[in-house]
Amino acid sequence: MPLFLDETQETLADTVRPFMAGEAPVAHLRALRDADDPAGFSRDLWRQFGEMGFTGVLVDEADGGLGMGHVEAGIVLEEIGRNLTPSPFLGTAVGAVEALRAADAALKQAWLPGIVSGETVAALALDESARHRPQSVALKAERQGNGFRLTGTKQFVAFGHEADMLIVSARSSGDVADEDGVTLFAVPRSQPGVSVVSARLADSSFAARVEFDGVELDGSAVIGEVDDGRATLNRILSGVRAGASSEMVGVAEGASAMTLDYIKQRKQFGRIIGSYQALQHRAAHLYSEMEVARAATLKAQQSLDAGSADEDRDASVAKAMAGMASSLAVREAVQMHGGIGMTDEYDVGFFMKRQRVLAEMFGDADFHADRLARMEGY
């Protein structure tokens, strides 16, 4: 498979690009923030995503979705990134859908139709500490009758305050860092014992701390096999890491497009500042980093779609590389804009804030470099 978008994928990109730029440009984020919108995203837009088929991009056609892959999900996420569109797409349409692939028919039927139509929002409740450490899972799942009782806390649950359902990793046996003994659950947020405290983040999105205080679930909430959820957890994570990489590529593209426009018209000392080699070389270096990040991201998505043995590695490479490249993009964006880049009135700062959140989410570049080293045996 060549490492570029095929014709069908280009067509999808041609649909998504004007849609996102038209319906949810950066001004949409600014309006939500200025209104102190308690959801932090638009349910109407989410339903529109459903009508356009975006929310079901990864859902099998048999289940009402488009039956496409991570490459296509990445196309949507890149435009979400470019426009800084507040959306639960990554957690729901990539993370939860990837989780539900491993679920039985009843659980799929319970959640997928709502996701496909754009009614349902799901969130990933996986992190338990400020730094991403998915290998340790402490939240307890104790057997109780035919079901389970969940006790513990999750944090950095994006859109957790608005989610209808939470994908939760839990320790059903063994020690905190054991590979085995992890079970995944699809938990309705309305389930008694679930409490959510949400916080606005630097980028004005919301993430929640979710407490599970003896939450009782029957066996039907289990995704896949009891004690055997690690492989599915890894696959969810690889999917959302690749997805977050696409979103970061989009953020970087958005920020650097603004910056290039700016340095092509701003004059100092009687010259367009973009004609100075000091800026040209930095812009060209940034372009190179972004191209490499884009290639690594597409590679990861193709690996995921092909079920390649390298999918975990490729996802880590993508997340680290896209994290580094997009970080450079937003830092250069603010610096090259000069003083105006520091003002709230100007949009470029939003890109910096969003990038920082995405870089942290599901492991930053340090985490993934370390993970790559472990995978490669050093």
Add this chain to the structure above:
Amino acid sequence: MADELETFRREVRDWLEANCPSEMRTPMRSEKDVCWGGRNFTFASDAQKQWLEVMAQRGWTVPDWPKEYGGGGLSPAEAKVLKQEMAALGCRVPLQSFGISMLGPALLEYGTEEQKLEHLPKIARGEIRWCQGYSEPNAGSDLASLATSAEDKGDHFLVNGQKVWTSYADQADWIFCLVRTDTSQKQGGISFLLFDMESEGVSTKPILLISGSSPFCETFFDDVKVPKDQVLGEINQGWTVAKYLLGHEREMISGMGGRAQGPSLSEYALGKLGRDEQGRLDDPVLRARIAMFEVRSHAFAAMSERFMDRLKAGRIHPAQPSMMKYYGTELNKDRHELLMAAGGSDALEWESESSGEGKAARAWLRTKANSIEGGTSEIQLNIIAKRILELPEG
């Protein structure tokens, strides 16, 4: 389509299994294992010679060139399969040459039918080794200011001047050379000549580098007669050919940043430093630096794959090779800095059996030229800024 490709893949695998000598499936130990071909080439082994011959016979030294010019006539997808299967079996490249990577593409694009039939098959079979006469003492980054003159003498040109940084000029059979045929215009006064290095008036002098080796020469032309039909492209249109060819040179140099070259950095470091109690490389900061490097290295491998795929599909920005060259060479320099760090004082030895006569240190120093030759990193950044990002002239 996919089925046909899988059939082709199986055929290729079987053929390689049957025809690639086992010695040619081991990693190259040094520069000496590279097969350059040419009139005066001494094969390092019978296996190297045999491998070249069987591959040339199939046209697979240049798999995507047309068959009538000695190529394999493979589609881009088939050529990629061949490359993948060769990599999977660890097959060495049977023939490496500037004829293949640089002149050949330019001949295919700009050559007359006679020129193609004359030169391409000899390149494909490794019979003629080419060198590139571009840089001059006063024309480096500003290449178009070159002064080597070719005076029109009716049926031939008379060439006078000097080239520098001519790779392996002392071992090459023919040269493709930029010369000035019109002094009234800069780029528009350059022509692209092909001539035999055995012509009267050509002499070469190797340049000793900081690495201790002499891959480059000074090349002198003193009243060298070159027949008029040995111009590639039109007279005074040589700059167009040169730019086209530089793109291919940049692809080749950028390929050096790929992951296939040499021993794995982490394996080398583990061999030198060992593991800590948790099985990690026993030097936490170096381990982190290597890991960060490997992220970029894997990502650039994906970039190289994407670049080649898009190139073959005709979907590449003409300045994209500059980005590949810039990133690949800088990455390769980083890799050798890390190899030196992992090797510690062992890697500093210049003349000792245990160091393979200073292999690590010499290779490290050699990589410093990567970001100078074929257009410096700074020139590549200028090209990206102007041609891709469309930033204004200063």
